[in-house]
Amino acid sequence: MGLVYLFQAFAELMTLSNLLYCFVAVQLGIIFGMLPGLTATVGIAILTALTFKWDPGNAIMVLIGIYVGAIYGGSRTAVLLNIPGTPASAATCLDGYPLSRTGKAAEALGLATTSSFLGSMVGLVALAFLTPLLANMALEFKSYEVFWLAIFGVAICGNLTAAKDPLKGWVSGILGIILSFVGMEAIQGYRRFTFGVTDLMAGFSIIPVLVGTYALVEILDNLSDVSTPTVVAQVGRVLPRIKDILKNWVNIVRSGLIGVLVGIIPGVGENIGSYVAYDFAKRASKEPEKFGKGSIEGLIASETANNAVVGGALVPVLSLAIPGSPPAAVLLAALFLHNVRPGPLLMIEQPLYIYSFSAMFGLATIAMFILGIAIVKPMLTILRIKKSILMPIVFVLCMVGTYAIAGRLFDILVMICFGLLGFAMRKLGFPEAPLVLGIILGPMVDENLRRGLILSEGSFAPFFGSTISILLIIAVFFTLFGRSKPVRWSLQLVFAPLRALRSGITNRLGRKK
């Protein structure tokens, strides 16, 4: 039945104006993705402000188009210049650029485009069919489970975005949660940490926070170290690489699924998805020595995964109102601005919205493929614009975008403060994503903790009482302590009989052969 709804929604989108909006947005997204320093998050944040007075359908379509286009667009600079246009394309540099250096730039771009398209398609399937399942499951969640879900989101985001030093990721997440407490709280209306500042009563709006943490940090970072303009390689005609794709179908399916799974994990994002898929592809490859030297498998894995993450990241946005990646966080804020209420109740209030949203995503994916193949050369001239011209213009758009949402100069100040905080955090090795996720999930943590305690008359027991809660607590525990030696030893001890059984079976089978 879901498939029928999806096709119906897709058919409804087939109007000239919708197609025009979608193609323009995707092309704009590709440009954002191509330009180093301008990420999908920045693109969506700016466009949220530009489109917030538009018809919600068109505005959301434009934002989805920007997201899909930007994640793909990053592959162009990764392949041609060895500079990831967005963090999502960092893994693409590893094999895309060596391919380009050996005169196979067009081939690499063709592969990247086709893989991105297929990755997005896997994401589309997940978005259309997993979202209703997850939303229906989430309807069973009470305050206790929602509390643990939010804690798990921040913990795993901190863990994965600061893989070398998870403590810094957790600090960032906790700081985000604490910052979300600023303003009037929802249960008793008490003003927390406002220090008499009226503008702080409503807390920090998410758009200024996101623009500051992602866009301003990039602007400050890029302008602090203005390098000389790069020379762009000449590219021939870009064609889809059907033969290579057919040879790598297992790699594509695996990378797509990894992308979707990483996408569903709160706040983690495309860069991690593409690295994980790249790592899996290398382990599974018959030619692992080629990885990092122009491996087609490596390029396909990273590009399939990063675009599959987009679909995956939107699954928790619609079903749980929890963003799966930083750009998805802006999209979540944009949905609220346009009076769409994502979360478990979406399936009850607007049951068909998920399919309309998925159809928009599908249309953006098709637009990405067409534009990715058709318009390459003219777009590369944009890469010649100097950072010192581009970045200040982007900042003006950020200022305007931040102001436009509520017409408050205070939001611009918030944006600048979060930009400085994000810049300092980046220099000190603290990831920004958990901070933002903490700010988004903080109210959920606070309200559900207190509501749960009111319902249980102060008892913490129900927080540990249901199967879902216990599963989430175990997940939180392993996220936080899974790498510590005592836990690893205990796990080895617990799984020792299973390992012995496995090796016994393997030995027996080996002997029979």
Place this chain on the structure above:
Amino acid sequence: MKENHKETAKPDFLTSIFLIGLSLVILGLSLAMPKYVEWGMYATPSIAPIIFSSLLLMCGIILFIRSIAVRGYAIRITREQTVRFITSKPFYNFSATLGFVLLYYVLMGRVHFVLISALYLFLNMFYFHSTAWWKSLIISVVTAGLIWYSFNYLFLIPLP
């Protein structure tokens, strides 16, 4: 893992002190919040801030101990280092960028949007020697004008 911590031990040491201080301040402010006994002590608005500032305090202490273990406290700031840092190109660029941003914010709403935006863009392009000054001026004025026009007349969002 320990090697990673060694590289950032000194900044981590200073950050941990900041985090410990910050969490103590938040903890203090949270404890001073009203209790609303009629709702039950557990529903007090301070419960979540107390829990999370305690967690931040714990993380700060772990970071502090970890940085001490790799001699993060051995911070020596010499005059030469300071002069080298302050006169470095990235520091100049960062200060100039931030200065222009703050100037833009301060003048926003006091001076017409096109004027202040064109000035901001021109200052940046001029400082970074992006192109000839007259080209920078033209780009700045045209861009600022276009943004103002688009927002006011196409997107129907009035700018300050």
